[in-house]
Amino acid sequence: MKMKTSSAIVSNDLKALSKKLRREFDIVANDIHSPQRFQWDWWHLPGRYTHLRTPAATFFTDELHEELATALIAYGRKHLGCQNISPMWLSNYVEGCEQRLHADRPHGPWAFVLSLAPEKRNFQGGETMILRPEILSLWNQTTVAGKSFEEEDIVERIPAAFGRLIVFDPRLPHGVSRVSGTMDARQGRLVVHGWFTQPQPFVEGPLSTKAANQSLLAFDEVMGSELQDGVQSTGTLAYRMEIDRKGTTRKVTTLASSLTSANVEQTNREKRRLLAVVKKHFIGWKFPGAKKPSSLTLSLSIGN
Ligand SMILES: [Fe+2]
CATH class of the missing domain: 3.30.2420 (TolA/TonB C-terminal domain)
Structure with a gap:
């Protein structure tokens, strides 16, 4: 079996906090009259991005948003040497939603995705995709001579497991695989995402x-x-x-x-x-x- 290189840092440090965030989302999503429901933007740039998004700061209560920002800043300081984070997005992917491969420059040295998708995922796809460094050695004889080749050899796919924090270099081509299987926002690939910024001592x-x-x-x-x-x-x-x-x-x-x-x-x-x-x-x-x-x-x- 070929060893493949992972470019992502994966952590469950924010799982307990993810439960609080999910609870606030569920309160809004289950209340058909909640004014909070009207703030979602259908972010559709053909061939690039298709998903619902809203600033996390306006969706969550101030206290919980502050708690999330504090936890992420603490993570960035401890593990990445970054002092701050960008404003965060809350995004939701239902049937047909995706992000095609792209790079984020110059948003910050590290990107993050925190999954708030349901514990039991009823959709297919929705993985974070990151191009593996193996693409650089595609023409090495040791890589191609007489060996099979599949997408997974050059694309890493990380499922949106609940509470999982994925951190990666946003210069690497990355995206989100197309979601299918649900039109219900409560069943979608719900994620908070943004960038770690200010690499300073x-x-x-x-x-x-x-x-x-x-x-x-x-x-x-x-x-x-x-x-x-x-x-x-x-x-x-x-x-x-x-x-x-x-x-x-x-x-x-x-x-x-x-x-x-x-x-x-x-x-x-x-x-x-x-x-x-x-x-x-x-x-x-x-x-x-x-x-x-x-x-x-x-x-x-x-x-x-
Ligand atoms: Fe991105």
Whole structure:
């Protein structure tokens, strides 16, 4: 069996919150006289998008919308090194709805889709589709010589399971497979979606912003000299530095990476090289001591 590459980060961290969101949707959807029902836009651009959509901020109560935004921002800070999110959409896909393959540029370094579709899905399709990096090696003899080829070899399909959060690089061609099987909005592929934005340094703990900024300024210089010959891949990488009470960086972890190029081996080499530069700088850097440990999350945008 061929190993296929996944470009998506999949999480169930927001499942409990998804139940609250679904409850608010159901209250409106089950009340045939609710004024909230009149706000849906039939978003139909032939050959591109067909679905119902509405701003999440106007559909959900302020409290729940705030809770959702806070949870997503916390997720972005922890896992992606992004400080904020774009305004969110609530979309619903019933019979015939779809999104054809497209890329979102420059909405933000990461896109997200949170599924609020019913636990028991009665529709077919509605998967998030993302083009796999294997498309880049289509003409490699090892890929095509004498081997069968199916769509799944180049397109990843992730079902809209309830409470599932999908995060992916929106520069990759992606879409939503055509939904069939229901005309009932309560049975449709209901999703909240948007983009993580503002890749900026983020400190958790007592480490002062001034001390963090000094290390980051020096790091810019290191990056300039270490990478004089350039990096061929482009994308966003997030790292977390764990700093102990004495101000020593104990651990550097890569959180998420969308670094990519037409040459997979070269991208892997460049990822290793960037991590080595980050480790060398921050592990050698002396931060001021503090009463408690801190962590510094850094997001690097390469060639974007
Ligand atoms: Fe998109």
